[in-house]
Amino acid sequence: MTAFAERLAAAVRQQKTPVVVGLDPRYENLPTSLQSVEQGQNPAHRASAYSAFCRGVIDVVAPLVPAIKPQAAFFEHLGPAGASALADVIRYARDRGLLVIVDGKRNDIGSTAAAYAQGYLGIASAWGADALTVNPYLGDDSLQPFIDTARANAAGVFVLVKTSNPGGGRFQDLVADGEPIYRHVARHVARLAAEDAAASGFGTAGAVVGATYPEQLAELRGIMPQSWLLIPGYGSQGGTARDVAAAFRSDGLGAIVNNSRGIIFAHRRAEYSERFGESRWQEAVEVATRQMIAELRSDTPAGAL
Amino acid sequence: MTAFAERLAAAVRQQKTPVVVGLDPRYENLPTSLQSVEQGQNPAHRASAYSAFCRGVIDVVAPLVPAIKPQAAFFEHLGPAGASALADVIRYARDRGLLVIVDGKRNDIGSTAAAYAQGYLGIASAWGADALTVNPYLGDDSLQPFIDTARANAAGVFVLVKTSNPGGGRFQDLVADGEPIYRHVARHVARLAAEDAAASGFGTAGAVVGATYPEQLAELRGIMPQSWLLIPGYGSQGGTARDVAAAFRSDGLGAIVNNSRGIIFAHRRAEYSERFGESRWQEAVEVATRQMIAELRSDTPAGAL
Numbered sequence: 001m002t003a004f005a006e007r008l009a010a011a012v013r014q015q016k017t018p019v020v021v022g023l024d025p026r027y028e029n030l031p032t033s034l035q036s037v038e039q040g041q042n043p044a045h046r047a048s049a050y051s052a053f054c055r056g057v058i059d060v061v062a063p064l065v066p067a068i069k070p071q072a073a074f075f076e077h078l079g080p081a082g083a084s085a086l087a088d089v090i091r092y093a094r095d096r097g098l099l100v101i102v103d104g105k106r107n108d109i110g111s112t113a114a115a116y117a118q119g120y121l122g123i124a125s126a127w128g129a130d131a132l133t134v135n136p137y138l139g140d141d142s143l144q145p146f147i148d149t150a151r152a153n154a155a156g157v158f159v160l161v162k163t164s165n166p167g168g169g170r171f172q173d174l175v176a177d178g179e180p181i182y183r184h185v186a187r188h189v190a191r192l193a194a195e196d197a198a199a200s201g202f203g204t205a206g207a208v209v210g211a212t213y214p215e216q217l218a219e220l221r222g223i224m225p226q227s228w229l230l231i232p233g234y235g236s237q238g239g240t241a242r243d244v245a246a247a248f249r250s251d252g253l254g255a256i257v258n259n260s261r262g263i264i265f266a267h268r269r270a271e272y273s274e275r276f277g278e279s280r281w282q283e284a285v286e287v288a289t290r291q292m293i294a295e296l297r298s299d300t301p302a303g304a305l
Numbered sequence: 306m307t308a309f310a311e312r313l314a315a316a317v318r319q320q321k322t323p324v325v326v327g328l329d330p331r332y333e334n335l336p337t338s339l340q341s342v343e344q345g346q347n348p349a350h351r352a353s354a355y356s357a358f359c360r361g362v363i364d365v366v367a368p369l370v371p372a373i374k375p376q377a378a379f380f381e382h383l384g385p386a387g388a389s390a391l392a393d394v395i396r397y398a399r400d401r402g403l404l405v406i407v408d409g410k411r412n413d414i415g416s417t418a419a420a421y422a423q424g425y426l427g428i429a430s431a432w433g434a435d436a437l438t439v440n441p442y443l444g445d446d447s448l449q450p451f452i453d454t455a456r457a458n459a460a461g462v463f464v465l466v467k468t469s470n471p472g473g474g475r476f477q478d479l480v481a482d483g484e485p486i487y488r489h490v491a492r493h494v495a496r497l498a499a500e501d502a503a504a505s506g507f508g509t510a511g512a513v514v515g516a517t518y519p520e521q522l523a524e525l526r527g528i529m530p531q532s533w534l535l536i537p538g539y540g541s542q543g544g545t546a547r548d549v550a551a552a553f554r555s556d557g558l559g560a561i562v563n564n565s566r567g568i569i570f571a572h573r574r575a576e577y578s579e580r581f582g583e584s585r586w587q588e589a590v591e592v593a594t595r596q597m598i599a600e601l602r603s604d605t606p607a608g609a610l
Contacts, residue, residue: 073418074420107410137440141472163447167447168447174479184476
């Protein structure tokens, strides 16, 4: 099977956009037709509502974008029933040709990290994801099982480098040996990516870099020239197309930009709620997706795709 | 309900030991009576074997130790079937009076961190854990939802400070403003713990500190005087009772010491395999648990319990 970095490049080129749709289901925000007054507190009901909702989003976005990013936390929030819904959503998305990046921010040490990696990465794994986000705090040896397993299964890894939250700098920005911690992490990711960069120029090791820090995006693009950057923080968190422009190579590859609430809960946004209402929520998803695609085409090198 | 730090102190005093049994099931290491030649590759079978195995361990250790620590990775490795097994094991352990610390090393930002926290922490949550391990890389604002949710639900949080793996220092030991990163994290944990330290002297915010770095254990005990320390790395990873002695207060409280493989797979250890064999694996679990309890009573302040 073709390496993940190459499959991602092909999918971005085919859809002519780097937009990733984040699946962050929250029961209170679902269209009312999927909520139940009697069953609202039942985790099994909530999980099946999450499945139905995410399938509905996938039906809309599969022809438009290269990948989706389910957020493990919102599924795990429901307990085991949520885990089943997550597996269902991953399978449904893959069957429709989408790449699936599970946002789990997992990590542990040694053989425990390997258990996570083997459980999530690759079509033959239990969860069957194409890629997983991982946390670097436990060190380089904790990242290695993810990289090794990803390479063996044509899957990808996105290492948290610089996160989009206001307090992300609390430890990431501490300066050691003249460089902030996030840059130490970035240099390690860059070395890993260089080890197996393929035709597109990208390797297995990607990075998560928040849209909310535009200068650091440019800096990190430079430090990790062979890494795909997964960029959260667009839209609801304040990141704009101009903010993320520096994350791309001139050919429009190299970065994928996630939007969760701004797309999946578009029916709740002021500009769409009146136009579509609750019942036409899927049309709101489509319009919001197309709008973000247009923004990135107009204001970033993604226009060259 | 009484705060987690107080419940942990009471449980450690009642059992007169700080030993925590780590539940890290791996199919290949299970007693052969729980393995199946025909069904060995089936995740549903593996999950039910994990449940049966962990229940068997819990039956043995519930009268002996204050807490168990299921490792989420090994359950998730099986996909959704593993998630159901984990939920079963948590419930079974709590019903037998054990405190349950889920080792998930979770984190994310803002409301996503809150989703993890609300899903795991407290008896009324979907998973029903008493405590959860969390990763600090995303910053202080990413830790806060766990602390807040834990406080509201009489649950606990163990923040990764210094991990037990060989490469743990790769980023944790980088020196910023004259102090390694792990110490910056430790000072933040100490501040959180001081905010709500109760009668026993401990607060909601605990820390994970590896047994494999004895000098740092002493240093971190000093920096976080009001935090429970969860210490992995005992036994299979090389940590000894003497190595962890400095983690305790003089009254024997303040640290809990985890052993996973050395206890649950004791039937595979050279010193027990001949004596008990596969079929008497539960006796091996009991003897290994009692041996570790004796080691800690003899060589650490836990003898004062």
